[in-house]
Amino acid sequence: MKITLDSLQVLEAIDxxxxxxxxxxxxxxxxxxxxxxxxxxxxxxxxxIFDRTGHRAKLTAVGHLVVSEGxxxxxxxxxxxxxIHLHKTGYEEQLxxxxxxxxxxxxxxxxxxxxxxxFPNIDVKLSAEVLGGCWDSLLSGRATxxxxxxxxxxxxxxxxxxxxxxIDFVFVVSRxxxxxxxxxxxxxxxxxxxxxxxxxxxxxxxxxxxxxxxLSEQVVFTVNSFNEKIQALLAGLGIGYLPxxxxxxxxxxxxxxxxxxxxxxxxxxxxVAWRPSLLGKAGNWMIKQLKKQTCLExxxxxxx
Amino acid sequence: MKITLDSLQVLEAIDxxxxxxxxxxxxxxxxxxxxxxxxxxxxxxxxxIFDRTGHRAKLTAVGHLVVSEGxxxxxxxxxxxxxIHLHKTGYEEQLxxxxxxxxxxxxxxxxxxxxxxxFPNIDVKLSAEVLGGCWDSLLSGRATxxxxxxxxxxxxxxxxxxxxxxIDFVFVVSRxxxxxxxxxxxxxxxxxxxxxxxxxxxxxxxxxxxxxxxLSEQVVFTVNSFNEKIQALLAGLGIGYLPxxxxxxxxxxxxxxxxxxxxxxxxxxxxVAWRPSLLGKAGNWMIKQLKKQTCLExxxxxxx
DNA sequence: CTTCATAGGTCAAAATATTTGAATAAAAGG
DNA sequence: CCTTTTATTCAAATATTTTGACCTATGAAG
Numbered sequence: 001m002k003i004t005l006d007s008l009q010v011l012e013a014i015d016x017x018x019x020x021x022x023x024x025x026x027x028x029x030x031x032x033x034x035x036x037x038x039x040x041x042x043x044x045x046x047x048x049i050f051d052r053t054g055h056r057a058k059l060t061a062v063g064h065l066v067v068s069e070g071x072x073x074x075x076x077x078x079x080x081x082x083x084i085h086l087h088k089t090g091y092e093e094q095l096x097x098x099x100x101x102x103x104x105x106x107x108x109x110x111x112x113x114x115x116x117x118x119f120p121n122i123d124v125k126l127s128a129e130v131l132g133g134c135w136d137s138l139l140s141g142r143a144t145x146x147x148x149x150x151x152x153x154x155x156x157x158x159x160x161x162x163x164x165x166x167i168d169f170v171f172v173v174s175r176x177x178x179x180x181x182x183x184x185x186x187x188x189x190x191x192x193x194x195x196x197x198x199x200x201x202x203x204x205x206x207x208x209x210x211x212x213x214x215l216s217e218q219v220v221f222t223v224n225s226f227n228e229k230i231q232a233l234l235a236g237l238g239i240g241y242l243p244x245x246x247x248x249x250x251x252x253x254x255x256x257x258x259x260x261x262x263x264x265x266x267x268x269x270x271x272v273a274w275r276p277s278l279l280g281k282a283g284n285w286m287i288k289q290l291k292k293q294t295c296l297e298x299x300x301x302x303x304x
Numbered sequence: 305m306k307i308t309l310d311s312l313q314v315l316e317a318i319d320x321x322x323x324x325x326x327x328x329x330x331x332x333x334x335x336x337x338x339x340x341x342x343x344x345x346x347x348x349x350x351x352x353i354f355d356r357t358g359h360r361a362k363l364t365a366v367g368h369l370v371v372s373e374g375x376x377x378x379x380x381x382x383x384x385x386x387x388i389h390l391h392k393t394g395y396e397e398q399l400x401x402x403x404x405x406x407x408x409x410x411x412x413x414x415x416x417x418x419x420x421x422x423f424p425n426i427d428v429k430l431s432a433e434v435l436g437g438c439w440d441s442l443l444s445g446r447a448t449x450x451x452x453x454x455x456x457x458x459x460x461x462x463x464x465x466x467x468x469x470x471i472d473f474v475f476v477v478s479r480x481x482x483x484x485x486x487x488x489x490x491x492x493x494x495x496x497x498x499x500x501x502x503x504x505x506x507x508x509x510x511x512x513x514x515x516x517x518x519l520s521e522q523v524v525f526t527v528n529s530f531n532e533k534i535q536a537l538l539a540g541l542g543i544g545y546l547p548x549x550x551x552x553x554x555x556x557x558x559x560x561x562x563x564x565x566x567x568x569x570x571x572x573x574x575x576v577a578w579r580p581s582l583l584g585k586a587g588n589w590m591i592k593q594l595k596k597q598t599c600l601e602x603x604x605x606x607x608x
Numbered sequence: 609c610t611t612c613a614t615a616g617g618t619c620a621a622a623a624t625a626t627t628t629g630a631a632t633a634a635a636a637g638g
Numbered sequence: 639c640c641t642t643t644t645a646t647t648c649a650a651a652t653a654t655t656t657t658g659a660c661c662t663a664t665g666a667a668g
Contacts, residue, residue: 069384073381081349087365
């Protein structure tokens, strides 16, 4: 075995940080130690991982292969360490939860409040994802529970999924927007000729990314969260779908107007997915809560 | 990262060889070096991997977890090294082919003869598998091409499958066997009350093993290859299915008799499966040959 | 065109980590 | 009860990795 997990960590850090110097700092080592590790790996495998002709090191083609596959290997190794810890204590070191931004945050807070009452000493790491990001987080090991996964589950061992409920979308425009005054249903042509605001898929390479409710050849302004999308919509920078729960207050205040449109996207059926082998007592409790009807209802109900 | 690939290799070797001493020999190290590596890993993870109360070291529960998951990690690491080599040269270091014992060996020899004419310098490692063993070898990385996979492909990235043809089975008994003289079709009762000879599934834990053509509550004599099965059938130790191609010569000589039976197993539809990312020029040539009609026909045709 | 900050590489010394083999102890087998 | 086998311990020998001072080249700024 020529590869070591340590050398993969070094490569990963250099790629992530962008330079030997920054990676060295991140790893609490000295730059020349990284040079040593990288050169050693390169000579072991007889490949060049970094192109040193330029001023700063740049990954070669085979270097990209090593880094991207190496990340998967590291993720698996980390998961093994988590499972070992689980085996010892029955509890997870840290509960890694990802959620789709479609899931109203209030409901998560409600759930986490109950969680902390029961497990006051367990760390929770919550990460917001968009579209495929939930699946990606689960498969890459960034999360062990994903709340609000949509579409087909990637078929794989060690993955459970249950339905959670569905989210209704409304197509909105700002009252300042050119389309605000149009009385009839918007046509595809109306939509095509105006900029659409989209939230970027948050996948990080474990599964292909995707987009939703966008017509081909449309001008797209991509943002990173629903809050940014709302701001952009309010400012009249473009048009697009919003979950009803997010849009409600602005519709009530008249700042956003609901428009009828040809169906571009259907109500999203969301699910909860998790990795059974990576869950301990805390994670299983959380799944039990998510299975309860009350919990489901809260999540997709909008108070009036 | 507390785990190292080296420590996993050490654990793997100890588990495989059955003792520190034998593993040390296999790894060309001294036993105390293994003690050191194992103790270090144990203290890093704060677990005990081996139960040392007895004379020889025995894996604990968590030790089993580490070894079995560690094997997968090691297999992935080896695959990465193969891909790196492939990226450098375009050729595989070694072509790892597994085949189901159902596939007549002559046809493989014919294929490999053509292969060596074209690629005289590429090592080939051929391994015989039974039932799920072909898939298992492919998923575990013991093989990159599997000839004669059957049933559903395990759905997974980086896996291609094409049909190869099908194999006809005949149910046979020795002329010495008690059932040899029975004229009519054998009943389920006839079969149940006699020992059946089965070939053991050769999976090694990457997928669940399975069996075929066996009635529940039947007395089973399990052997490891079709040749052993033939010997056992000839000796009248039991009854069972054989691929027509294997059985032909014994049927012609009268040593085995074909019996009509209620349908227990259907003709097996076989396929070829491979891992595209692990194939180079040699492997792709092999796949091209396997796709050719001539090759398919040879494989399931029996010369008269 | 020069200057200069920064990036990364080189090298020998120092710090760590691993391997070795002899000695020890404990269990299994005869 | 003796022998063989198995694993561990320990200090010395060896190998690997880290460090920090020094070096060179690039690319940006003046």
